[in-house]
Amino acid sequence: MSRLPSSGLVDRSRRLNFRFDGKSYHGFSGDTLASALLANQVRLVGRSFKYHRPRGILSAGPEEPNALVELRSGSRREPNTRATVAELYDGLDAASQNRWPSLALDALSLNGLVAPFLGAGFYYKTFMWPATFWESVYEPAIRRAAGLGRAATSADPDHYEKAFAFCDVLVIGAGPAGLMAALAAGRAGARVILADEDFLAGGRLNSEAVTVGGEPGHVFAAQAMAELASLPNVRIMTRTTVFGVYDDEYGAVERVSDHLPTPAPFQPRQRLWKIAARRAILCAGATERPIVFGGNDRPGVMLAGSSRSYANRYGVATGKSVACFTNNDSAWSSAFEMKAAGVNVTTLIDIRREVAPALAARAKALGIAVLTDTQVTGTSGQPIGGALTGLSLRTGGRSDRLAADTLAMSGGWSPSLHLTCHHGGKPVWNEGLAAFVPGRTPPGLSVAGAARGTYGLGDILAEGARQGTDAASALGFAAALPDLPATEDTPAGIAAFWHVQGSKGPAFVDQQNDVTAKDLGIAYKEGFRAVELMKRYTTLGMATDQGRTSNVNGLAIMAELTGASIMETGTTIFRPPYTPVSLGVLGGHHRAKDFRPTRLTPTHQWAASLGAVFVETGPWLRAQYFPKAGETDWLTTVNREVKAVRASVGLIDVSTFGKIDLQGPDVGAFLDRVYINTFSTLAVGKARYGVMLREDGLVMDDGTTARLAPEHYVMTTTTANAAKVFQHLEFCLQVLWPELDVTLASVSEQWAQIAIAGPRSRDVLARVVDAGVDVSNEGLPFMGAIERTVMGGVKARLFRLSFSGELGYEIAVPARQGEALARALMAAGEEFGITPYGIEALGVMRIEKGHVSGNELSGQTSAGDLGFGKMASTKKDYIGRVMAARPGIAxxxxxxxxxxxxxxxxxxxxxxxxxxxxxxxxxxxxxxxxxxxxxxxxxxxxxxxxxxxxxxxxxxxxxxxxxxxxxxxxxxxxxxxxxxxxxxxxxxxx
Amino acid sequence: MTAALDILPVTQMPADGPYGPAGTHGVTARLFDPPALATLAARRGGGIALAAAARVELGLDLADAPRLSRADGLSAIGTAPGRWLLLAGTEGDLAARLAPLAPHAAITEQTDAYVGVEIDGPHARDLLAKGVSLDLDPAAFPPGAAATTNVAHVNVSFWREPGEDRFVFLVARSYRVAFARFLVASGAEYGLELVHRG
Structure with a gap:
């Protein structure tokens, strides 16, 4: 164990057991998997993507490129989980990935021996010929060798959901800047959402031994959180990553149950939030950069600030003998704090000739050796697993060696400005900070603290407070600048430095995608010098970490090669998501049968009771056919249904057709303009078949429209086009002909409609209509449409229409009466052997009759193509008329x-x-x-x-x-x- | 959807009862058949006359806005410019009751087109936040506010009743099971009581 005497912020009274690669360990509540592994002196945690090089833990946060593991097992197996953000829970089971047969002895690490051939552009150059070899040989081989873990092979048993939230001020990140911003806006009464990706709010206050307002930083953070939690207008969302800035909203993922073995009953695994915020303040902090030198990817080489986090927050020494390598003051603070926490920090190696005297004095007082003007030129490690054992150093012209099992390095800090790029803003290079700072930000978003390049703690607190106050004030809240807690200032001097020239062994720039400084040299030589080309040619920054620790180093090295400045070289920009987002959470509840809503017809339960087989037609479930006992294939059933209809009578639910109510004095004129044929002359009590075109002259839809009263028509559309036709009619009335006095209402849901067809259909109808309703050939002639009552006073619309080619009727009743009507028709038709039929039989009969349907109304056919040429009126204008006369269409x-x-x-x-x-x-x-x-x-x-x-x-x-x-x-x-x-x-x- | 939904058929209304962890009761959803419903659409240029007729004949302040107006057991919510859904508290011929408006508006019977769902409880807004993309904070969506929108791919019209966090939804009848599934999936976490009100 390498736990330090001080607990850090983990709870040593709560011991958690976990397994890694089948071996049992224990950690404490408050650990991440990474901190627990380091506490157990597990240093080798994975193999790299391309060369299968042994890798350890580089960081303590979301920027981690190396420590990617498979978390959980079976159907919950989750590849590429960053051990540095995976919250430890009792029973956690993780496995290293991308290794075979074992992590320590990996057969494919031989890839490393052929590394000279696997460099930048390798795929492009090697696998160009023959083309068929790509799919059959190369790609499978590469996919087997390269890898980022294995996805689960069975369905995810957990569920995910989506939710909407609204606030005045969204504060992204609960570090020192974010806490002050949230306090300022929250105290002013603004609705505040404070989102933080960590499970413990506080950001660097939890990792650095600073004093804020007379308290340790983490105590200040806890007190601020307690106050925020007490404000009813503040919503705190921990374990929540704001991953994208979209138009008027922010995307965030709340990891509701990722820190539990399985979600609690009825809890989702994760929740996707769309947050509409009037103002947002990005307080995402900064990410430390590695230094590029030979052998910098060995287990044991890590970021200095992260090594400090492990000491201060997790009470873990990252090694028994720790050296630091840097170009800036923050690593000195890291070294001092680690030493103070009980870590054996032996040496501070700084590329600078001189450092602030105070730092040198402090190092001396703590007994840390200081090597200035010195660079690390190489590393050595254990024969198996490769963990760091020593460093090669170069001071001026002199070489030296130093034993160390941990090298804590720092090349400076890069503001976490990712979200500022999501509307196309480009970061701007700041020479003094040796970092990109935010450029143009998305509307309503400001940036405070280290994310803006403000590195002194006092300045960070002040900036957060100011922006929180400003955001609330701008929205009309009476906001007062909070009192600023006293704090010490942290030294932040830096001399830009990226790459140790002439170092030994591959010097990694992007550790997740195995891109080395040499690869950038190749890209330079081959002309891929523009940043976007360099990125794609070398794959730098294209892994799941989006190059958090590598982009700036890569650009800087290319800038050195081209002789241009970093600003001239430019930077690639960041796109959403900020960190990987699971597809499950984007789908939410809408998967499998809930992918989209299922619509049920009014007679669904009745049809189900008869054993109907249903089929999805758009969102609807419709009865496809009604098999009887002994019928073993659908064709037998459908043949029986068709024969029964043609011989006697059958019934089918046609409620899914679109039904549109049209009222007003101008309906006839309106219909004349939307149909190719004439409707203004239609007599009251009659229906007519109509064809409607799109503006381009092709058929949009067909159906019958009936005139119920002089100023009242009801239109039917096909099932598929119900919404489209309604929208089209609305467009015509609102935009094309606003002068027409016509109102529309969809009545698709109001009416259940059942068709009966066959020579005995009139006999059946006569038995369900109320006394005195004449359904004879005279009372209800072909294409008649009348409003009467059925089943003892139930309002009904009776249409004499036929799709099957037989004598037929459609009976519409209020939707709740649909099932009763079906039962009444079944009873009335019993003596005729009335047969319920499904849409298969309907289809057979319409094909026998030669009616067009969706297959023919394909959006590519004209009225003429479908044999409706003669229907088209030549006495009036209508939508599509002119375009239908185009030579190609005619x-x-x-x-x-x-x-x-x-x-x-x-x-x-x-x-x-x-x-x-x-x-x-x-x-x-x-x-x-x-x-x-x-x-x-x-x-x-x-x-x-x-x-x-x-x-x-x-x-x-x-x-x-x-x-x-x-x-x-x-x-x-x-x-x-x-x-x-x-x-x-x-x-x-x- | 949730474990609760995995065992519910997509073709049947979920049964009455509690959904969620035992002993929790954060939301109640009462499904009901509206006694009488109609849509009202102002005729071309007839908006002012319609509003006047509604005021005089029915005592109803027909706001041409996404708001609830209520008088004498009649509730109207604006669903689009010049369009309303009218809901009567009792069964009966709503069209006849609305007849005085007929010269100025198209009246369309819709009693069977919708089911009603009344949702309330301390977690009503938490449940609805999972489907309604509108700010339901009382400051932004006060009692009487109404909206016609889309919840879990289902078109709905709804309004907020006076009182604590009570919302009434009108859902197209063919979508009622799909909407109930949304309620169960989203509300079980808080303890959902589903009730079919006679």
């Missing part, structure tokens, strides 16, 4: 609607088969059209089809080849009129 050679029957009646037709002239080659140049709908006609005893054929109507009687390479069909069919039964419609009118 071309007789266009694909047009006809019927097909197989020459050999035994052949099964397939929708999707393409038509070819007999003897013509089967290629697209000779394509003559395609089959849109097919059905087995029980009436004819063979398969029939509808389709679109070049110049179709002129070719009736001709034979063409129906070619279906997908399913192997290739035979001749005869072109015929698209009406296989009752072509003259005698059954409809009787």
């Amino acid at each position: 071309d007789p050679e266009r694909l047009s609607f006809v019927g097909f029957k197989p020459v050999d009646p035994g052949q099964r037709l397939r929708a999707g088969a393409h038509f070819l002239t007999i003897g013509a080659p089967a290629d697209m140049a000779h394509d003559q059209g395609y089959m849109t709908s097919v059905a087995h006609s029980p009436h004819l005893g063979h398969w029939i089809g509808l389709g679109l054929l070049k110049n179709g109507p002129a070719r009736i009687g001709e034979r063409v080849r129906a070619y279906d390479p997908v399913r192997g069909g290739d035979f001749e069919v005869e072109v015929c009129a698209p009406a296989f039964i009752d072509p003259n419609g005698e059954r409809l009118r009787g």
Whole structure:
């Protein structure tokens, strides 16, 4: 164990057991997996992505590139979890990834031996030829070798959800700046959300031995949090990462249960928040940069500020013998605090010739050796696992060696300004800070503290307080600047330094993607010098850590190579998400059957009670067919249903059609403009079939519209286009013809509608209507539409319409009466053997009758193509009229609607088969059209089809080849009129 | 959805009862059939006359805004410019009751088109935050405020009743199970009591 005498902020009374790579360890409440592993002296935690190099823990936060583990097991297995942010829980089970057979002995680390061949641009250069080798050989091999852990192979048993939140001021980050900002805005009465990704608010106050307002930093943070929690207008969201800035809202993930073995009952695993904030203050702090030198990726080489976190916050010594390597003052503070906490810090190595005398004096007092003007040029390590054992140093021209098991390095700090880039703002280089600071920020977002490049603690507190006050004031709250707690100032001197020239061994810039300084040299030599090209060519910064610890070093090295300044070299910008976001949380509840809502018809439960098989048609579940006992395949059932309808009577729920109520004196004129045919002349009590075009002249939808009263019409649309047609009509009324006095209302949900069809349908109808309602051929003629009552006083609309080609009616009743109507019709039709049928039988009958449906209303067909040319009025204007007359649309050679029957009646037709002239080659140049709908006609005893054929109507009687390479069909069919039964419609009118 | 939903069929209304950890009761959702409903749409240029007729004939202040107006057992909420949903507290021929408005508006019977869901309880707003993308803080959405929006891909109209965090939703009937699933999935965490009110 390498726990220090002082506890840090972990609770040593709460011991937590965990496993890593099958071995048992224990840590304490308040540990991360990383701190617990370090406390157990586990230094090797993973293998690198490309070269399988042994890697340890670099950081103590979300920037971690190396310590990626598989957390949990089975269906909850979660690859690429950063051990540095994984909160330890009792029973945690983690495994290293990307190693085989074991972490210490990894066979694929041989990749490292061929590293010279795996450098920048390797894939582009090597795998260009032959192309087929990429998919069959190279890619599988690379995927096996490279890797970032294994995803779970079974469904995630946990659930995720989404939520919305609103506030005046969103404070992102609960470090010193964020706490002051939240206090200032919260005390002023503004609605504040304070979000922090850590499980313990306080940020660096928990990691640095500072005094704020006379208290240790972490105590100050806890007190501030307690006050904020007491304010009813402040909402605290810990374990919540604000990952993106969008238009008028922020995206955040709350890790509700990630710190638990399994979520508590009814709790989600994670919750996605969309936060609408009038103002936001980014207080995300800063990320420390490594220094690029040979062997800088060894387990034991880590960031100095992180090493300090492990000592102060977690009470863990990162090693028995710690050296520091830096170009700036913060690492000196790290060294001093670690030493004070009981860590054996032996040496401070600084590239600078001189440091502040106070720092040198303090080092001397603490007994830490100081080597100025010195660089680390290489590292040595253990033969197995590679953990650090020593350093090669260079002071001026002199080389030296130093034993150390931990090197705490710091190349300076980069403000965590990621969110400021999400609206396209580019960071700006600040020479004095040797860091990029925020440029243009998204509207309403300001930046305070280290995220803005403000590094002195007193300044950070003041800046947070000021911005919190300003944000609240700007929104009209009477905000007063809070009293600033006294604190000491932290030294922050820095001399820009990136890369140890002439060091030994690969010097890693991006440790997660295994990009070295040499790779940047290759990119430079090959001309990929612009930052965006360099990034893509080398993959620098493209891993899951988005180059948090590598981007600036990479740019700086390229700048050195090109001789340009860093500002001239520029930077890539950050896009959302700030840290990886699971797909599960983006889906929320909407997965599997809840992917979208299911709509149920008014007769659903009735159909279910009859054993109906349902099918999804858009959001609807509709009865597809009603199998009877002994019927083993759907075709048998559908044939029975069709025969029953044509022989006697059947019923089907057609409530899913769109139904639109139109009222007003101008409805007739309006309908004349939206349909190709005329409706203003329609008599009250009658319905008419209409076709509607889009502006481009192609068919949008079809359906019947009835006139119930002089100024009252009701339109039906297809199920699929119900919403689209309503929207179209609204557009026409609101935008095109606002002068028309017409009002619309959707009545799709108000009315249940059941169709009955077949020669006995009138007999059935007569038994459900109330006394005195005349449904005879005279009382309700073909295309009649009347409002009466049924089933003893239930309001009903009776339409004499037919989709099946048989005598038929549609009966509409208020939706809650739909099921009762179905039962009443079943009872009324019992003596005729009334048969409920589903949409399969409906489809068969409409194909037999030659009616078009969704397959033909494909958005590519004109009225002329579908045989409606004669319906189009020439006496009026209507939407689509002009464009339908375009030569291309009016071309007789266009694909047009006809019927097909197989020459050999035994052949099964397939929708999707393409038509070819007999003897013509089967290629697209000779394509003559395609089959849109097919059905087995029980009436004819063979398969029939509808389709679109070049110049179709002129070719009736001709034979063409129906070619279906997908399913192997290739035979001749005869072109015929698209009406296989009752072509003259005698059954409809009787 | 939640473990609670995994065992609920998507084709049936969840049964009455508590959903969530034993002993918790944070939200109540009461499903009911509205006694009578109609949509009202002002005729072209008829808005002012309609408002006057509503005031004179029904004593109803028909605000052309997403707000609830209520008089004599009749509630109206604005759903779009010049459009309202009218809800009567008792069954009966709402269209006949609205007849004095007919010269100025199209009246469409909708009693069967919607189911009502009344949601209240200390966690009502927490539940709704998981589906309603509007700020329901009393300062932003006070009693009488109404909205026509989309919750978990289901179109809804709703308003806030006077009193503590009570909201009434009107949900298209074919979506009622889907909406109930949203309620169970989102409310079980707080203890949801689902009740079908007769």
